Structures are given as C-alpha cells and as structure tokens.
Amino acid sequence: MTPDISGDWHGVLDTGAAKVKLGVRLEGDTAWINRRSGAVDALPLRRDGDRIVFELLPVDLAFDLRLAGDRLQGTCFHNSVDFPVSLARGVAPPAVHAARPQTLVPPFPYDVAGISFTGADGSMRSGTLTRPPGPGPHRVIVLSSWFGEVDRDQTVAGHKPMALWADQLTRLGFATLRYDKRGVGRSEGRFDTASTGDFAADLAAAIAFLRTRSDLGAVGLMGHSEGAHISADIAAADPHVAFCVMMTPTALPDEDILETEMFNAARVVGGVPRDFDRTVGFVRALCEASKAPTREQTLARAREILTAVAYPSERLELRAAIAATPWQRYWATHDHTAGLRGLICPALVVLAEKDLQTPPRAHGAAIAAANAAATVVTLPGLNHLLQPAITGAPSEYAEIETSLAPEAIATVCDWIAAR
Known part of the structure; x- marks a missing residue:
C-alpha cells in the first residue's frame, strides 16, 4: 500500500548562503510550493515507489525525496548543488524574533543627530552623526558598509553592526558618521545603477561635508567588506585621512x-x-x-x-x-589591492579565520604583500560578519546572537586608540 503523503509539509533549505523556509502542500499528483515572493506554484508530482519528485525550474529548484518515518527526506537541487533537505508534516510555526543581546537602547552618553549631505550624484544622503561629550573638535570616523542594498546600520539578519561600531567608537572618544547608501533608507539617488566606484565617490563627498564643520577634526575611515575597499581607495587618494581600517576585504579577482x-x-x-x-x-x-x-x-x-x-x-x-x-x-575590473598599496596613512586589516566570503586562506597573502606597513590580523573562530561562528556559512548569521565578537571590537578599538 502506498503511504499517504497528502497535506502540508514544512522545512528549511540551507544553501550555506541563506536558510530558506519551505512550505509545500501535496495533493494527488500536484505539489503546491510557496515562494519567498508570496507566489504559490502548482508543480507536477511524480511518485516511483517511495520516491517523490517535483521541480520548479523558473527558480532552479528540484526536489527528490523519500518518506522516512514521519518525514520526507532527500535532496533539493539548487544553483548547481544538491543540498540535503528534510520536510516535516504540518505548517511551520511562526518565527519569533527577539532582540539581539548587543541591540543598542537609548539613552546614550553621547550626542546622536540626523544629518544630510550631497552625494557625488547631486542627490541627498541621509545619515547619523554621533559625537562624544565636550566642545571638540572631535576626531571623526566614517563607517562604510559591505556589499548590497543596506542601510546606515548595515542591518542584516537582525544585526546592526555599524550602529554597534558607532557606539563603541564614540564611547572611545571619536565622533562617527554612518549613512544610508544611495537609493536606500532615507537617502536619495539610485542604487541599481551604482557601482563600487560610485559608493567611493559618495564617501569622498561625506568627508568633504565633515570638513566644513568646526566641531569635527581629523577624519579616519573604517569599512567592512566592499566598504573596506571604498575606504582604502579614498584614503589612498586623500593624504589628509588620518587612518584606515579594512575589515574582511578581498585581494584577488x-x-x-x-x-x-x-x-x-x-x-x-x-x-x-x-x-x-x-x-x-x-x-x-x-x-x-x-x-x-x-x-x-x-x-x-x-x-x-x-x-x-x-x-x-x-x-x-x-x-x-x-x-x-x-x-x-x-x-570585474577593480584592482582589489590598489587602495591598500597606495595608503600612506596607518592601516589595519582585520581578517576572520572562518570567513567563507573573503577567506584569509585565499586572500591573506596578497593582502599582506600589498602593504608591508599595514597591521594585518586574522581573528580565530570568526565569520565574515565578525561573529563567533560554527561553520562560517552566511546562513548562520541569523542564528548567531552575537552581532560583533568582543575580540573584534577590542582589536579595532585598541588599534584606533593607539593612533
């Protein structure tokens, strides 16, 4: 007798890059699958003994499953890879998202103000300026986020690392500026037509804005991933930048x-x-x-x-x-170490041992060779986001409660304080 598999099933597809919730309803010879976009697709379902197969070619999904007890287990083919997958009966319970332990809660022992400045394309950029107590002029650090359509806090998987960096650095005695990328959050302009070079030009515009203020002094730069390259490229072109911190950059095409x-x-x-x-x-x-x-x-x-x-x-x-x-x-044509090679200011490069996006084993030697005067540190056990990690896969980001590992904060803050 063929086992009854009709009804709702749920599970998670972990691709290493992300964890995708799966919702499937099986009815006769049809599998109904929910997409993240909200669309529901009806797929032809094939059974061969205990084998169950259904495919969604437009989004590159193919399931090959077998009933094992009360679960459907097997593989999901996606992006040229067969991933293990397991579906349980029923509808997935609603997710509960609690605040991360490092989530910042006001009031703060420093001033926080919204600011705006004109970006390289002539449109407005919106950001947050933090300043320690006292009249100044305060040294100021501009924070640049990683790749993608991210806001001033670099909000990802419930974490806000740039807000946390701003808090730590301001408590250290520095002013900080972080801002939404063009076309993101409250910033004007278009994100979809922008390149890394455009984001670098916006950083130069931010520095020019800060230098018009009498309450702010020397400018240092600090960036993560793509933001690290932006910071180095601009610091190399601007001899008045005081220092440059590059977190988990690349070095090779x-x-x-x-x-x-x-x-x-x-x-x-x-x-x-x-x-x-x-x-x-x-x-x-x-x-x-x-x-x-x-x-x-x-x-x-x-x-x-x-x-x-x-x-x-x-x-x-x-x-x-x-x-x-x-x-x-x-x-594709960006020279990933050009900025680092051209720096005349003090530079810190922070790499992470379990980083699978810009792994030190691939990029570390070229980074060290690009600037012998730079301080290059590899932090054990951390991922690309500088969290304590198990595998280092980006799909873990949301499951790790720590937004920034204390040792990463200490490494960067101690180095900056020594400047």
Whole structure:
C-alpha cells in the first residue's frame, strides 16, 4: 500500500548562503510550493515507489525525496548543488524574533543627530552623526558598509553592526558618521545603477561635508567588506585621512579562486556540487564577459555563454543582466589591492579565520604583500560578519546572537586608540 503523503509539509533549505523556509502542500499528483515572493506554484508530482519528485525550474529548484518515518527526506537541487533537505508534516510555526543581546537602547552618553549631505550624484544622503561629550573638535570616523542594498546600520539578519561600531567608537572618544547608501533608507539617488566606484565617490563627498564643520577634526575611515575597499581607495587618494581600517576585504579577482572557493559555503552545510568543471567554467566566462567595453557587449557575450551551457531559458536573461549591471562590470575590473598599496596613512586589516566570503586562506597573502606597513590580523573562530561562528556559512548569521565578537571590537578599538 502506498503511504499517504497528502497535506502540508514544512522545512528549511540551507544553501550555506541563506536558510530558506519551505512550505509545500501535496495533493494527488500536484505539489503546491510557496515562494519567498508570496507566489504559490502548482508543480507536477511524480511518485516511483517511495520516491517523490517535483521541480520548479523558473527558480532552479528540484526536489527528490523519500518518506522516512514521519518525514520526507532527500535532496533539493539548487544553483548547481544538491543540498540535503528534510520536510516535516504540518505548517511551520511562526518565527519569533527577539532582540539581539548587543541591540543598542537609548539613552546614550553621547550626542546622536540626523544629518544630510550631497552625494557625488547631486542627490541627498541621509545619515547619523554621533559625537562624544565636550566642545571638540572631535576626531571623526566614517563607517562604510559591505556589499548590497543596506542601510546606515548595515542591518542584516537582525544585526546592526555599524550602529554597534558607532557606539563603541564614540564611547572611545571619536565622533562617527554612518549613512544610508544611495537609493536606500532615507537617502536619495539610485542604487541599481551604482557601482563600487560610485559608493567611493559618495564617501569622498561625506568627508568633504565633515570638513566644513568646526566641531569635527581629523577624519579616519573604517569599512567592512566592499566598504573596506571604498575606504582604502579614498584614503589612498586623500593624504589628509588620518587612518584606515579594512575589515574582511578581498585581494584577488573572483575568477582566480573559483576552483577552491566557489562552493565552500554550500559544502559546509552538506551540499554536493554537480558538474563542477562546467559550472566553474561558465561562471569564469561570465566574469570575463563583465569586462567588455560596453554593457551591450557584456549582455551579448553573456547570452552566448549561457546558451552554450544550456542554461534554463526561463532564467537566462536575468542571469545575463546580472553580469551586465554597473556594479558587476566595475567590480570585474577593480584592482582589489590598489587602495591598500597606495595608503600612506596607518592601516589595519582585520581578517576572520572562518570567513567563507573573503577567506584569509585565499586572500591573506596578497593582502599582506600589498602593504608591508599595514597591521594585518586574522581573528580565530570568526565569520565574515565578525561573529563567533560554527561553520562560517552566511546562513548562520541569523542564528548567531552575537552581532560583533568582543575580540573584534577590542582589536579595532585598541588599534584606533593607539593612533
């Protein structure tokens, strides 16, 4: 007798990059699956003995499951990787999000003020300026966030690391400025057409704004991930910057480390890549396509590459468009250590042992070689966000209660205080 699998099932797909909640209803020969967008798709369900298969090709999902006791267990194929997955009967209980232990609660022993300044594109940037007690002029540190459409606090997975850095540095006696990226939060402008170079230009505009204020003095820069590159690039071009702190930066182009680093986050959560050489090959080719002189040339070349590997037609144009975004085309030709090489001010580079996004084993040697005068520190047990980690996979960020490891805070603050 064939077991009854009809009804609701729920689980979590851990890709290493993120944890995605799964909601599935099985009815006869149809699997209804909920997407994060809110859409519900009806998929043909195939059964072969105890094997259950259903696919959602437009978003690159294919489930191959078997009933094991009261669970459906097997694999989910996504982004060229087979991931282990387990579904339990019923609807997932609602998530409960408690405040993180390091969540800041006013009142603060310093001044907090909203500010605005004109960005490099002529539109307004909105930010937060913190100042320690006293008339000043206060030394000031500008904080730059990592990659992506993030606000001034770098809000991610319930954490607000830039707000925490601002708090710690202001208690140390520095003023700080952090601001929403263009097109994010309260800042004007367009995020979708901006590159790392545009964000760097906005940082230069922020520095120019701060130098108009009589209550502020010397300017130092501190950035995380992409923000680390922005900080170094601007500090190298501005001899009046007092110091530069780079947290978890890269040093090598993406295509140089695909064979060793591309699937690391997937592997640490049990993922098994399929067609490894094929996937690495076309991703490397797309990186090269992004270097074409024009966006149209990048699009045309990307379409050729994706067509040659029989990339799913439903997603081909979207993947080609990603290769042709202003951000991707700039990053593809960006010299990742140029800013660090050009620094004349004191510099601190903080790497994290379990970082799977910019792993020290891949980037550490090139970073150290780029500037022999810089202080380079690798903190054990921490991930890219500078949290205490188990595997280092980004999908852990939300499950780790600590927003910034105390040893990361101490390393940075002690170095800055010594300046």
